[in-house]
Amino acid sequence: MQWETVIGLEIHTQLATKSKIFSGAPTDFGAVPNTRACAVDLGLPGVLPVLNEEAVTLAVRFGKAIEAEIAERSIFARKNYFYPDLPKGYQISQYELPVVGKGRVRILLDDGAIKEIGVTRAHLEEDAGKSLHEDFHGLTGIDLNRAGTPLLEIVSEPDMRSPEEAVAYARKIHRIVRWIGVSDGNMQEGSFRVDANVSVRPQGEAKLGTRTEIKNINSFRFLERAIRFEVERQIDVIEGGGQVVQETRLYDADQGETRSMRTKEEANDYRYFPDPDLLPLVIDADFIERATQVMPELPDARRRRFRDQYGLSDYDADLLTLSRELGDYYERVAQDTGDPKLAANWVNGELAAALNKAGLEIGASPVSAPMLAGLIKRIQDRTISGKLAKQVFEAIWNGEGDADAVIAARGLKQITDAGAIEAVIEDILATNPAQVEQYRGGKEKVFGFFVGQVMQATKGKANPQQVNALLKEKLRA
Amino acid sequence: MHHKTIAELAACLRRGEFTSTDLTRRYLARIECLDPHLNSYISVDPEGALAAAGRADVRLGRGEGGPLTGIPIAHKDIFCTQGIKTSCGSRMLDSFIAPYNATVVERLEQAGALVLGKTNMDEFAMGSSNETSFYGPVRNPWDVRRVPGGSSGGSAAAVAARLCAAATGTDTGGSIRQPASFCGVTGIKPTYGRVSRYGMIAYGSSLDQGGVIARTAEDCALILQAMAGFDPRDSTSVERPVPDYSAGLDTDIVGLCIGVPEEWLGTGLDPGVSAVVTAALTRFEAMGARVEQIRLPHSPLCVAGYYVIAMSEASSNLARYDGVRFGHRCRDPADLTDLYRRSRAEGFGTEVKRRIMIGTYALSAGYYDAYYLKAQKIRRLIADDFRRAFEQVDVIMGPVAPTPAFPLGAKIDDPVRMYLGDIYTLSLNLAGLPGMSIPAGFSADLPVGLQLIGDYWDETRLLAIAHQWQQTTDWHRTAPDFEP
Numbered sequence: 001m002q003w004e005t006v007i008g009l010e011i012h013t014q015l016a017t018k019s020k021i022f023s024g025a026p027t028d029f030g031a032v033p034n035t036r037a038c039a040v041d042l043g044l045p046g047v048l049p050v051l052n053e054e055a056v057t058l059a060v061r062f063g064k065a066i067e068a069e070i071a072e073r074s075i076f077a078r079k080n081y082f083y084p085d086l087p088k089g090y091q092i093s094q095y096e097l098p099v100v101g102k103g104r105v106r107i108l109l110d111d112g113a114i115k116e117i118g119v120t121r122a123h124l125e126e127d128a129g130k131s132l133h134e135d136f137h138g139l140t141g142i143d144l145n146r147a148g149t150p151l152l153e154i155v156s157e158p159d160m161r162s163p164e165e166a167v168a169y170a171r172k173i174h175r176i177v178r179w180i181g182v183s184d185g186n187m188q189e190g191s192f193r194v195d196a197n198v199s200v201r202p203q204g205e206a207k208l209g210t211r212t213e214i215k216n217i218n219s220f221r222f223l224e225r226a227i228r229f230e231v232e233r234q235i236d237v238i239e240g241g242g243q244v245v246q247e248t249r250l251y252d253a254d255q256g257e258t259r260s261m262r263t264k265e266e267a268n269d270y271r272y273f274p275d276p277d278l279l280p281l282v283i284d285a286d287f288i289e290r291a292t293q294v295m296p297e298l299p300d301a302r303r304r305r306f307r308d309q310y311g312l313s314d315y316d317a318d319l320l321t322l323s324r325e326l327g328d329y330y331e332r333v334a335q336d337t338g339d340p341k342l343a344a345n346w347v348n349g350e351l352a353a354a355l356n357k358a359g360l361e362i363g364a365s366p367v368s369a370p371m372l373a374g375l376i377k378r379i380q381d382r383t384i385s386g387k388l389a390k391q392v393f394e395a396i397w398n399g400e401g402d403a404d405a406v407i408a409a410r411g412l413k414q415i416t417d418a419g420a421i422e423a424v425i426e427d428i429l430a431t432n433p434a435q436v437e438q439y440r441g442g443k444e445k446v447f448g449f450f451v452g453q454v455m456q457a458t459k460g461k462a463n464p465q466q467v468n469a470l471l472k473e474k475l476r477a
Numbered sequence: 478m479h480h481k482t483i484a485e486l487a488a489c490l491r492r493g494e495f496t497s498t499d500l501t502r503r504y505l506a507r508i509e510c511l512d513p514h515l516n517s518y519i520s521v522d523p524e525g526a527l528a529a530a531g532r533a534d535v536r537l538g539r540g541e542g543g544p545l546t547g548i549p550i551a552h553k554d555i556f557c558t559q560g561i562k563t564s565c566g567s568r569m570l571d572s573f574i575a576p577y578n579a580t581v582v583e584r585l586e587q588a589g590a591l592v593l594g595k596t597n598m599d600e601f602a603m604g605s606s607n608e609t610s611f612y613g614p615v616r617n618p619w620d621v622r623r624v625p626g627g628s629s630g631g632s633a634a635a636v637a638a639r640l641c642a643a644a645t646g647t648d649t650g651g652s653i654r655q656p657a658s659f660c661g662v663t664g665i666k667p668t669y670g671r672v673s674r675y676g677m678i679a680y681g682s683s684l685d686q687g688g689v690i691a692r693t694a695e696d697c698a699l700i701l702q703a704m705a706g707f708d709p710r711d712s713t714s715v716e717r718p719v720p721d722y723s724a725g726l727d728t729d730i731v732g733l734c735i736g737v738p739e740e741w742l743g744t745g746l747d748p749g750v751s752a753v754v755t756a757a758l759t760r761f762e763a764m765g766a767r768v769e770q771i772r773l774p775h776s777p778l779c780v781a782g783y784y785v786i787a788m789s790e791a792s793s794n795l796a797r798y799d800g801v802r803f804g805h806r807c808r809d810p811a812d813l814t815d816l817y818r819r820s821r822a823e824g825f826g827t828e829v830k831r832r833i834m835i836g837t838y839a840l841s842a843g844y845y846d847a848y849y850l851k852a853q854k855i856r857r858l859i860a861d862d863f864r865r866a867f868e869q870v871d872v873i874m875g876p877v878a879p880t881p882a883f884p885l886g887a888k889i890d891d892p893v894r895m896y897l898g899d900i901y902t903l904s905l906n907l908a909g910l911p912g913m914s915i916p917a918g919f920s921a922d923l924p925v926g927l928q929l930i931g932d933y934w935d936e937t938r939l940l941a942i943a944h945q946w947q948q949t950t951d952w953h954r955t956a957p958d959f960e961p
Binding site for chain 2: 042271
């Protein structure tokens with residue numbers, strides 16, 4: 001039987017505020033345990049939450065970035081459950097009325113098509129603390145530094161049909177939150193965590209299958225693997241005559257498998273109810289206006305503009321808008337060189353590969369946009385060939401100076417003097433009469449041999465187009 | 478000197494008739510001698526109080542300070558006090574010392590009042606008789622075999638027995654007004670949002686409101702003046718100027734229109750209480766007011782609606798007492814579940830457990846709509862009843878409780894009967910309205926209070942009516958002849 005996979009994601013992204021969502025304690029990462037938690041975060045008796053306005057601003061900005069409705073009135077609710085790192089015995093979240101309503105994002109599929117993924121809602125909530133099981137000799141330590149950190153939980157529609165689509169969607173949300181500055185998206189520090197709801201159904205079936213939820217995935221690679229494993233597991237269960245059980249599962253990256261954490265029967269009854277300590281959150285047009293005043297050109301808009309203005313493919317334009325900084329970088333190179341396509345090839349080609357290999361973000365690139373533009377200009381004015389340019393790029397990357405400095409230092413200036421190239425060609429033809437004979441006898445493949453000889457003799461500096469033209473001319477004679 | 482009101486004490490201190498230190502010593506001596514028979518205090522802080530009195534005397538000597546400078550008061554043990562234990566009447570917090578002051582504590586301290594100690598209360602303010610306290614019941618100074626009311630029973634008893642000049646209280650369903658009535662003192666519960674809840678340990682957050690128990694309306698005005706006002710640390714406190722309550726006290730009540738809910742004077746009301754209320758209304762008419770019957774048709778729903786909301790919120794508010802970070806922790810927990818289970822089983826008393834369980838049930842999946850949501854609808858209907866009534870009248874008056882103070886142990890094993898005793902007080906909390914209890918007479922030698930209910934933010938008018946009443950009556954000046 002053919003199976004169809006259905007995936008929906010819940011993404012928790014930490015909002016980039018200086019202080020916590022309901023207290024004035026700082027949100028910085030990596031501090032000594034329990035030094036970033038005040039009386040409110042500790043849930044001491046009598047303390048009360050006060051909403052951080054900046055968290056609301058960031059939520060609204062995200063909502064606008066995904067073309068979502070912003071609720072004029074939303075409600076904070078208590079999600080009640082006991083856990084040692086949940087100080088109050090409840091988490092303040094939003095339940096029935098979230099701040100961000102229905103929105104959408106577009107993802108680029110492998111075949112170049114663009115697919116729209118629905119966002120059901122996004123709501124504000126506080127993070128819990130952390131339980132530490134190591135170093136306590138059979139006991140558990142509690143670090144409440146994280147408690148009260150503002151999160152935006154972004155819930156998608158079950159619109160994704162493959163692990164690749166799920167990853168593309170997660171990456172897109174990641175791109176957007178970083179692009180508009182609502183989150184640093186740092187996955188190692190837990191600023192961006194994904195829960196995946198996965199089910200399968202026979203191809204053509206309208207009814208959704210029973211889903212499982214894989215919790216707390218903190219890398220895109222694990223997301224893809226976890227979903228892939230889970231889909232296969234569910235198909236095996238069904239094809240083996242069993243039924244998928246609705247449950248929460250954990251992905252074990254070391255074993256590459258998902259494991260049952262708790263079933264629906266064991267699930268908490270969270271007893272949500274409106275938090276009486278917080279008034280309804282009322283957002284008016286002025287607030288939205290202020291929140292979105294600094295909104296930059298968004299990824300999709302920029303992708304379309306790159307495509308239309310610079311004649312790039314959607315694919316190239318998408319790669320160039322992976323981050324705002326990368327787009328800015330590209331645009332600088334494209335404008336400086338006046339050749340947007342060549343600029344795109346370099347940014348998406350050599351530069352992207354080098355950054356990737358070094359594990360660097362564009363902001364940390366040793367080759368700045370003006371430097372790359374300088375290199376491309378030397379290709380355009382034929383100072384160097386495209387092939388040598390790669391060598392020059394590497395030298396710039398390694399800190400040997402800009403393109404001109406590298407070309408001068410390494411004597412890589414291209415030979416474009418026809419007389420000089422002619423002399424070399426004549427010399428080579430004279431020393432290889434047999435090959436000349438073969439070529440003239442109709443064996444045109446030997447042409448490559450002559451090109452190679454010329455390039456070798458000129459250390460690759462001869463202008464390839466000129467070499468080709470002059471060789472043909474001389475061999476015809 | 479301990480029989481004087483705050484207004485009188487302030488004048489004496491200013492004139493130098495005695496010092497704040499003298500006064501504080503007097504109260505401390507009375508507490509030491511009398512409180513073992515009443516149990517109205519959980520903690521007494523003689524050193525802190527005398528040190529503060531010394532500082533107040535220095536200021537008073539320089540002619541500085543305000544009307545509360547050097548006045549010894551007590552705080553209900555629900556308000557967090559930096560350095561003095563805040564138990565909330567519970568074993569759970571028997572060892573808890575807050576690292577901060579409640580806003581109310583902070584403001585009264587800034588106004589110059591000094592703290593003698595923390596008063597006894599029903600555990601987590603859950604009770605109407607002060608019998609649920611981990612520290613034992615408080616006794617009514619008018620008859621030590623009877624309850625002082627609750628949950629602010631310690632505050633009411635201490636004020637009545639002249640063991641402090643005034644005391645703070647909190648009122649979630651009548652916890653200021655009912656003990657004030659039982660102990661023959663004056664109490665005010667302001668409009669929800671008037672007084673900050675920061676540092677006031679939560680029971681039913683949408684109903685809890687801090688207030689004062691004192692001997693007179695004039696004293697209530699002085700204390701409330703210092704307590705009230707917006708607090709950025711409490712999102713439910715309201716940003717609205719605080720009027721000068723004392724300046725409004727002399728407002729005449731001629732022409733005042735008093736509404737009396739017909740639903741409140743029917744069956745179930747003790748004849749003695751009924752007689753006091755009727756006589757009081759007649760007296761108000763003689764003073765120039767007009768009395769009209771009004772209807773609060775949804776009154777019969779309020780007890781059920783109130784207890785669902787209060788217990789639901791309580792079940793969540795009390796989840797933080799889990800033995801993990803502070804408060805009682807059981808010995809040698811075997812694992813996490815054991816830690817939770819035993820810490821809470823040992824730390825909480827029966828009434829608290831009952832309310833947590835009922836509240837948890839009311840919020841559970843499948844029951845939420847039938848209980849919590851329905852209770853919220855009742856709440857709106859009750860607020861609407863009052864809104865319509867206040868289109869017609871200036872103030873509403875009626876009984877505070879169906880009976881005067883009842884004997885210790887009379888209702889403690891019958892929670893429903895105990896809850897029904899709150900029938901006249903808790904609809905105000907559902908609506909968020911301000912209310913007072915003022916001494917209005919006696920029934921079989923026990924004091925009986927009259928309840929005044931105002932429109933939102935109308936504390937000034939309530940205090941003025943009470944003050945005018947106290948200009949022509951002297952029940953508030955009658956002290957229990959309690960001496961062991």
